[in-house]
Structures are given as C-alpha cells and as structure tokens.
Amino acid sequence: MAYQPPFTITTEILNLVADISEAIGRLTVEFEQEKLLRLRKVNRMRTVQGSLAIEGNTLSEAQITAIIEGKRVIAPPKEVQEARNAIAAYEAIGSWQPSKSKDLLTAHQLLMTGLVEEAGRYRSQGVGVMSGDQVVHMAPQADRVPKLMGELLAWLRTTNVHPLMASCIFHYEFEFIHPFADGNGRMGRLWQTLILSQWHPIFINIPVESLVHQHQEAYYLAIRNSTAQTDCSPFIRFMLQMILDAIEESTSHQLENAGISAGINAGLKLSPLDHAILELIKADRYITNATLAEQTGKALSTIERRIKKLKQHSLLKRVGAKKTGHWEVHL
Structure with missing residues (x-):
C-alpha cells in the first residue's frame, strides 16, 4: 500500500x-x-x-x-x-x-x-x-x-x-x-x-x-x-x-x-481582505480583532498582521486605550 x-x-x-x-x-x-x-x-x-x-x-x-x-x-x-x-x-x-x-x-x-x-x-x-x-x-x-x-x-x-x-x-x-x-x-x-x-x-x-x-x-x-x-x-x-x-x-x-516606481509599489496594495477589514471598521469603529476574524472567516493572526500593515501605511489608526479605544480609517 x-x-x-x-x-x-x-x-x-x-x-x-x-x-x-x-x-x-x-x-x-x-x-x-x-x-x-x-x-x-x-x-x-x-x-x-x-x-x-x-x-x-x-x-x-x-x-x-x-x-x-x-x-x-x-x-x-x-x-x-x-x-x-x-x-x-x-x-x-x-x-x-x-x-x-x-x-x-x-x-x-x-x-x-x-x-x-x-x-x-x-x-x-x-x-x-x-x-x-x-x-x-x-x-x-x-x-x-x-x-x-x-x-x-x-x-x-x-x-x-x-x-x-x-x-x-x-x-x-x-x-x-x-x-x-x-x-x-x-x-x-x-x-x-x-x-x-x-x-x-x-x-x-x-x-x-x-x-x-x-x-x-x-x-x-x-x-x-x-x-x-x-x-x-x-x-x-x-x-x-x-x-x-x-x-x-x-x-x-x-x-x-528594486527601484521600480510604477505598479503596486505606489503605497500599500490593498487585498480583498484589507478592503473587508476597512469596511467593517467603518461600520463599527469599536469592532474587535476577534470579531473581524469571525466575520471575515480568517485566522486571528491573519487579521492582526493585516491591521499592523494598514497602521504602518497610515490607513488605520487606533485612538485611545486598547480595550476602550476605537479605530479611525484614513483613505
């Protein structure tokens, strides 16, 4: 066998x-x-x-x-x-x-x-x-x-x-x-x-x-x-x-x-998941990472990594404390 x-x-x-x-x-x-x-x-x-x-x-x-x-x-x-x-x-x-x-x-x-x-x-x-x-x-x-x-x-x-x-x-x-x-x-x-x-x-x-x-x-x-x-x-x-x-x-x-100025290096290339995260946050600025993971069907670690990248590119900002604060989307 x-x-x-x-x-x-x-x-x-x-x-x-x-x-x-x-x-x-x-x-x-x-x-x-x-x-x-x-x-x-x-x-x-x-x-x-x-x-x-x-x-x-x-x-x-x-x-x-x-x-x-x-x-x-x-x-x-x-x-x-x-x-x-x-x-x-x-x-x-x-x-x-x-x-x-x-x-x-x-x-x-x-x-x-x-x-x-x-x-x-x-x-x-x-x-x-x-x-x-x-x-x-x-x-x-x-x-x-x-x-x-x-x-x-x-x-x-x-x-x-x-x-x-x-x-x-x-x-x-x-x-x-x-x-x-x-x-x-x-x-x-x-x-x-x-x-x-x-x-x-x-x-x-x-x-x-x-x-x-x-x-x-x-x-x-x-x-x-x-x-x-x-x-x-x-x-x-x-x-x-x-x-x-x-x-x-x-x-x-x-x-x-590589010194390439055209195409997808013009800022962060948003994936469908990125768009979904941003839309969910727009609808509820107090939404948690766990809820984002549940609603997108992705692993929590995946959501955390994408949020980190969105924050690095100034598309997303956390305002206030981790537990009581809220998100701001900047597009």
Missing part, C-alpha cells in the same frame, strides 16, 4: 489555499516580465539570507548581495561558503524535479559542499533535533532513511493534493525524517520553493524563507505541534500563512528596493 502522510484538510487550510491562489492571480496580472527579472536579484538575496539566518548564519542582506555580485566579503569563511552554496542552489532550482531522488541528492551536495563530509548522501548515523540542551525530536534510524525518502518522493510524484498543500506536507515530512547529517532545514525550505515554482513560476521571485525567518519560533512550534498530533495540519496552516503574507505584505517593499 502506498504511503500517505497523515494530515487533515481543514476549512482554514482551504481558505488559505483560495486566498493564495487569488493573490498569485493578481500578482501575475500586475507584474510585467521585465519587473520580475529586475526583482529576481533582490528576492534571491532575501531568500538566501532568510533561510541561512534560521540556521544561525549572521550575514546581512548587504553582505549576501555583495556575494551574489562576486565581491569580496569580510566574514567567517564558513558563513560565506554557506551563502555561496545557497546562491548556487537557488540558481539551479529550475533544473530539478521535486520527486526525483537523484535531484534531491544533487541539490544537497550543492548546498552543503565544503560544509559536511556527507554532502549529497543520506546520513549514516542517528540524529536528534535539539532546542538548547533538550532533544525535541529523534529522527528515524539511518538505515530506514532511503526507504522513507523513497516513499515520500513517490507520494509527491503521484498525489493529487493541491501543490500548495503538498509542498507544506513534503516540507514537514522531510524535516521529520531528517535524511541528512546537516542542512535539513535549508533543504526542506529549498525543496518547498521548488515544488511551489513547479506549480507557478512566480514563486521563484517570492522570498517565503525571509518571512519564515521573521517567525522562526512559530516555525519550529508548528513542526513540534504536528509531530505531537501525528498530523501535519498545524505546519500546513503555518506555512500557507507565511506564503500568503510573503505575497501580500512583502511585494511593495521588494519593488521599492
């Missing part, structure tokens, strides 16, 4: 998939190919910096940019090597197929060359995931890894689950198996980007890894909760939210960095 990862598709997950699909549709219409090409360099830098920072790499965005441009950087040699490898891996991402074991091993070799002895090979020893001094996950025995990875790749090749969800499921299962001696986190994020880009090429230009870095504790918590529940739905919800936020919240910032 073919392996089936344990997951539950909830209404929240389906809503996130719908929201991401809609946001991607808007992005595709609004971005001309020339803009996408000009954005690629900026987003590649943010992707690499975000993914490596999660693993403790201290290189700044400016240093990563310098390495991409072939300039010399004064920094710990290991961190520079990690960056060069990651840049090369993301450059090569279009040549790999997500369900091919050979491509996975090739990617790991490229990502970890000069950093670990077993670059490009599954681990030969047991490994545990640590949080401080505490072991939070003991990965399956090394001799089981080839079989487990074979089953996971076969599932990815044949599943009819939506690619947005499949990419999250694969990412979680990959981290659970922990198939390599080192580099599992950055490989999991790289491979999710690959799966997403096979569904829609625009994901090559969306630095989801950068947003995951900003919510690093929640990332690890979602992994732990999924393991505890023997159901990766918590991780699916978390990653889908990161994908949606990366699309909706990072776009104008990226465009400004």
Whole structure:
C-alpha cells in the first residue's frame, strides 16, 4: 500500500489555499516580465539570507548581495561558503524535479559542499533535533532513511493534493525524517520553493524563507505541534500563512528596493481582505480583532498582521486605550 502522510484538510487550510491562489492571480496580472527579472536579484538575496539566518548564519542582506555580485566579503569563511552554496542552489532550482531522488541528492551536495563530509548522501548515523540542551525530536534510524525518502518522493510524484498543500506536507515530512547529517532545514525550505515554482513560476521571485525567518519560533512550534498530533495540519496552516503574507505584505517593499516606481509599489496594495477589514471598521469603529476574524472567516493572526500593515501605511489608526479605544480609517 502506498504511503500517505497523515494530515487533515481543514476549512482554514482551504481558505488559505483560495486566498493564495487569488493573490498569485493578481500578482501575475500586475507584474510585467521585465519587473520580475529586475526583482529576481533582490528576492534571491532575501531568500538566501532568510533561510541561512534560521540556521544561525549572521550575514546581512548587504553582505549576501555583495556575494551574489562576486565581491569580496569580510566574514567567517564558513558563513560565506554557506551563502555561496545557497546562491548556487537557488540558481539551479529550475533544473530539478521535486520527486526525483537523484535531484534531491544533487541539490544537497550543492548546498552543503565544503560544509559536511556527507554532502549529497543520506546520513549514516542517528540524529536528534535539539532546542538548547533538550532533544525535541529523534529522527528515524539511518538505515530506514532511503526507504522513507523513497516513499515520500513517490507520494509527491503521484498525489493529487493541491501543490500548495503538498509542498507544506513534503516540507514537514522531510524535516521529520531528517535524511541528512546537516542542512535539513535549508533543504526542506529549498525543496518547498521548488515544488511551489513547479506549480507557478512566480514563486521563484517570492522570498517565503525571509518571512519564515521573521517567525522562526512559530516555525519550529508548528513542526513540534504536528509531530505531537501525528498530523501535519498545524505546519500546513503555518506555512500557507507565511506564503500568503510573503505575497501580500512583502511585494511593495521588494519593488521599492528594486527601484521600480510604477505598479503596486505606489503605497500599500490593498487585498480583498484589507478592503473587508476597512469596511467593517467603518461600520463599527469599536469592532474587535476577534470579531473581524469571525466575520471575515480568517485566522486571528491573519487579521492582526493585516491591521499592523494598514497602521504602518497610515490607513488605520487606533485612538485611545486598547480595550476602550476605537479605530479611525484614513483613505
């Protein structure tokens, strides 16, 4: 019987998939190919910096940019090597197929060359995931890894689950198996980007890894909760939210960095959710975040993030105390 990862598709997950699909549709219409090409360099830098920072790499965005441009950087040699490898891996991402074991091993070799002895090979020893001094996950025995990875790749090749969800499921299962001696986190994020880009090429230009870095504790918590529940739905919800936020919240910032003055960087690009939030607040200036979440059918965390962005762009202002104050809309 073919392996089936344990997951539950909830209404929240389906809503996130719908929201991401809609946001991607808007992005595709609004971005001309020339803009996408000009954005690629900026987003590649943010992707690499975000993914490596999660693993403790201290290189700044400016240093990563310098390495991409072939300039010399004064920094710990290991961190520079990690960056060069990651840049090369993301450059090569279009040549790999997500369900091919050979491509996975090739990617790991490229990502970890000069950093670990077993670059490009599954681990030969047991490994545990640590949080401080505490072991939070003991990965399956090394001799089981080839079989487990074979089953996971076969599932990815044949599943009819939506690619947005499949990419999250694969990412979680990959981290659970922990198939390599080192580099599992950055490989999991790289491979999710690959799966997403096979569904829609625009994901090559969306630095989801950068947003995951900003919510690093929640990332690890979602992994732990999924393991505890023997159901990766918590991780699916978390990653889908990161994908949606990366699309909706990072776009104008990226465009400004790329020096593009036209299109959606002219202020905040309001999503249908933003419009709904503002309309509900206009109707009731004392409305709570919880009520906004209930009436829009979104997660409370999603509402809080969008309100924060609306406040940053001076479209929304809180007047008075948190509990007794009210909202003002400025459009």
